[in-house]
Amino acid sequence: MTDLHPGSVVGVLGGMGPLATADFFSKVIAATPAGNDADHVPLLIHSDPRIPSRPAAILQGGPSPLPALLAARDRLIAAGAVALVMPCNTAHHWHAQLQARCPVPFLSIVDAACQEVTSEVARGATVGIIATQATLAARLFDQQLAQWGCTVLQPDDQTLQQVVLPAIAGVKAGDVAHSGLPLQQAVQALLDRGASRVILACTEVPVALDAIASPVRAHCVDTTAALARACVAWWQQYSRVT
Amino acid sequence: MTDLHPGSVVGVLGGMGPLATADFFSKVIAATPAGNDADHVPLLIHSDPRIPSRPAAILQGGPSPLPALLAARDRLIAAGAVALVMPCNTAHHWHAQLQARCPVPFLSIVDAACQEVTSEVARGATVGIIATQATLAARLFDQQLAQWGCTVLQPDDQTLQQVVLPAIAGVKAGDVAHSGLPLQQAVQALLDRGASRVILACTEVPVALDAIASPVRAHCVDTTAALARACVAWWQQYSRVT
Incomplete structure (x- = not known):
């Protein structure tokens, strides 16, 4: 194999879902202060839609995605990844x-x-969270938010089941256009209940809200964009040092 | 290394530029008739902005990108790519x-x-082409269009130098918003001169025209979308057979 351009890359465990991974890719580019191609972060993006369902594993005892995630991780490392990210909250x-x-x-x-x-x-602020039932059940954000003294609000069960989850499934099925307004309503309900920020803790959610240029975005923390900024900051530090 | 999820992927030689590669990724997703994550094409996208300038190599005798492209190709094959695509015309x-x-x-x-x-x-139709000077100089499209008896129109030199190339550089620098209108004018000029279709033969161009939802898009052949559709068709055939 030729290896005249060994080049380090940041590896992306993606495909959960593909549209959220594409959104992450775009947000890494947008977060990069770049004047030309060469200023951008080199990425190796593994967009694998065959990784077993994360919600099914967490909520229903379905097959674990861990072996597939470990295989993707190791494939990226073998191909030269010097750091890894995974733009999927539930995973x-x-x-x-x-x-x-x-x-x-x-x-x-x-x-x-x-x-x-x-x-x-x-x-001590009140913070809302929009996420899959599986991410909420896994309590991924609870510890760090509790350390900051936050009260965490999540959608009531009816909103979660009838609004949030169908909208997330809609984005995964490619129907971005019809998912924005329901998700905007779910965010607004949390703001109305006193949240000062709402965490979009499912990477399908910002895709849908961005598609309708939703005004609630100004009150949201976009987990995809946050990971993109962390990725760019990590790369800038790495490429300065090496 | 764990290899419990070996999974074939389509390899993408990208990063030329990154935004065009992200656009290709989105267009593969859009071209896929998918009801859920699992229906999508598995991709391994190598977005490497360090590949030497293609125009500089073709027009000014700069360093060849071929060694870097071969290394990226071989890296993707070693990581499991069963087919390859490269969403950059000049390359x-x-x-x-x-x-x-x-x-x-x-x-x-x-x-x-x-x-x-x-x-x-x-x-025998008249067909326009919007591309980098290097793609035009390399005459990449001439043979196949000549076989169809087409007359090929390209922007006059002033439009190429003062409108098309700065707009392409603008997209590469992340300034998509200001690149759409100039490129729309360049496409319209070719339509006015009698082109029945205009080939967007630089993958930065559809990014800019899509961003302004340009009405000229209806008269264009989008090389990025064409490659995305070919990629999805190839994968569907491959996954049926294997």
């Missing part, structure tokens, strides 16, 4: 296992988003 | 060398676009 249920014995940094979308939240709201 | 100057001794199919953006052109225009 972060397995982040500790993916980080264990991982020879390169594996940036967390939860850490990236919580850093943005705590820089934007006062200690 | 197809080296397509024959990339295809040579390549153990997997390397779909051509020129072939994909010319198939769409010849299915949409009558034999």
Whole structure:
């Protein structure tokens, strides 16, 4: 094999779903202060839609996606990844296992988003969260938000089942256009209940809200964009040092 | 290395530029008749902005990007790519060398676009082309269009230098918003001169025209979308057979 251009890359465990991964890619580019092609972060994006369902594994005891995630991780490392990211909140249920014995940094979308939240709201603020039932059940954000003294609001069960989950499924099925307004209503309901920020803790959600240029976006923390910014910051630090 | 989820992927030689590669990714998703994540084409996208300038190599004798392209190709094949695509027209100057001794199919953006052109225009039609100076100099589209008896129109030199090339550079620098209108004018000028279709033979161009929802798009053949459709068709055939 030729290897005249060995080049380090940031590896992306994606495809959960593909549109959210494409959105992450675009947000890395947008977060990069670049004057030309060469200023951008080199990425190796593994968009694999065959990774077993994360919600089914967490909620229904379905097959674990961990073996597929570990295989994707190792494939990216073997291909030259010097750091890893995974633009899917629910999959972060397995982040500790993916980080264990991982020879390169594996940036967390939860850490990236919580850093943005705590820089934007006062200690003890009320914060909303829009996520899959599985992400909520896995309590991925609870610990870090509790440390900041936050009260966490989530959609009531009816809104979750009848509005949020169908809209997320809609984005995964490619129907972005009809998913924006329902999700906007779900965000607005949390703002009305007193949330000072709403965390879009499912990477399908900002895709749908961006598609309608929703005004509620100004009150949201976009986990995809937070991970993109963390990825660009990591790369800039890495490429300065090496 | 774990390999419980070996999964074939289509490899994407990208980063030329990154935004065009992200656009290709989105267009593959849009071209896929998918009801859920699992119906999508698995992709491994190498977005490497460090590949030496293609125009500089073709027009000014700058360093060849071929070694870097071969390294990216081989990296993707080693990581499991069962077919390859490259969403950059200018880089197809080296397509024959990339295809040579390549153990997997390397779909051509020129072939994909010319198939769409010849299915949409009558034999002997006049066809416009918007491209970098390097793509025009490399005459990538001439042979296939000549076989269909087409007369090919390209922007006059002043439009190329003062409108098209700065707009393409604008997209590469992330300034999509200001690149759409100039490129729309360049397309319109070719339509006014009698072109029945205009080939957007630089993958930055549809990004800018899509951003302003340009009405001229209806008269254009989008090379990025053509390659995306060819990629989805190839994968569907492959996954039926294997």
